[in-house]
Amino acid sequence: MKTILICPVHRPAVARLAQNEPLVLVPLLGKCLLDYWLEHLVDQGERAVRIIALDRPEQVRARVGDGSRWGLRLEVLSFDDTSTRSAPEHQNPTTSNEGVPPEHVIITDHLPGLPGVPLFESYVTWFEALLSWIPFAANTPDRIGRKEIKPGVTVGLHSRISPSAQLHAPCWIGDNVVVGSDAIIGPGVILEDRAFVGPGASVTQSIVGPETFVGEMTLVERSLACGHLLINWKTRSCLEVPDAFLLSSLRTGQPASRTPARVNSPLVSLRNLIPRQLG
């Protein structure tokens, strides 16, 4: 083992990001932080990596497996493993199998090659780091079918974008994304895989998570939207949107945070009337 990756555990400034998975597995332009690090290490010629994952290690193990996907020999250590191995009869987890200190110990709190761009200091740094990663992510050879449809706007496979939608760079649109008519996307937007943006919606300076539904005529601005969770990265305010037709997860079994509004609620008509009022 020449390299040890230490996964960040507790980052209170971005605690809501780790609600469903550890920070290294949070979706990030179609992959996750751990994917990018492992790809980077393979490019550097690494063949064996040890991952120390104290937060939900079972999810990390499920994601990386034995490393054969990258041609790596991988070992994922959790809290229990590190406790056991700290006993005198066992080796230190930060030493290699041969008892030799590793050449690299990396704390994965930034993207590979961008040490000056921290990910987890705040929601602002998370947003800025992801935007700065777009050119790197767009140019990797494994992004099959990704196209730059205009300068600074790249679109993934099987995405459907209405001809009347407006796209403003920089903008990353993942795979299998749907953008409805007259929607405004960008500048500064990442739509992760399988996101759905309804007609007339406006998304600017924001990230929409995978399988997230953004309802018709809604306005997502300076926010991280994932399922029904909406985080304003500027003010750090968090909202669990109570009505699925505004913002929700498309994954099954993830209902809105509270009883959904009646189908004939006044806002259904409001949704249709607002454009006329604003027009």
Added chain:
Amino acid sequence: MKIKHDGYRMSVSHIPELSTVNSTAFREEVQAAIPPTLHTLDIDMSQTHFVDSSGLGALFSLYRNTGNGGGLKLRLLNPAPDILQLIELTQMHHLFEINHD
């Protein structure tokens, strides 16, 4: 809920939530209390901890029933940050003036 007015300015306060549970009553009570000479309608949301689409619909009904805000000043006072997020998500901030102390 408390409603006060002096014929010119009306203030609605002590609204713990605006949701499916109470939005109809809220709308009807406020609507009934509006005097014909009203110039400013203040809805104090400083104690409001939950709003859903029914609550926003009630606010929108007030906007509609007061002549789409024409000539009448409609203000939402001190909404909590998460409620302000919902107001902005639905673009209601284009219809109401949002004031913070």
